[in-house]
């Protein structure tokens with residue numbers, strides 16, 4: 800029997816979206832075998848630029864972070880890659896904090912920068928092989 804797919808959420812603020820595309824491109828083959836979800840604009844770029852299959856939620860400022868948080872709370876996610884922009888105020892800061900808090904409450908790996916994302920993705924890849 801095949802092992803279950805890793806379920807990963809991918810989210811990036813606007814100034815971090817290029818970093819997300821570069822990161823996801825490096826792990827494209829692994830990610831293509833995962834079940835992916837993303838906030839709206841991030842997901843659209845992953846689909847259009849990398850050809851990945853991604854379930855897109857609403858855009859972050861319109862509740863996408865909260866939708867991903869809800870999936871996490873109901874046990875539908877194994878990991879969140881959330882490339883936040885620490886230099887730009889976001890109108891939906893409470894939603895962002897709620898998602899990161901939900902990761903901590905439910906002990907779900909949450910990578911909020913590229914260096915941590917590499918560590919998490921490498922670990923997930925090696926635990927699948």
Ligand SMILES: O=C(CO)COP(=O)(O)O
Nearest residue numbers: 838839840841858859860
């Ligand atoms: O704002 C975001 C996360 O807080 C990201 O949303 P988008 O992917 O829709 O830009």
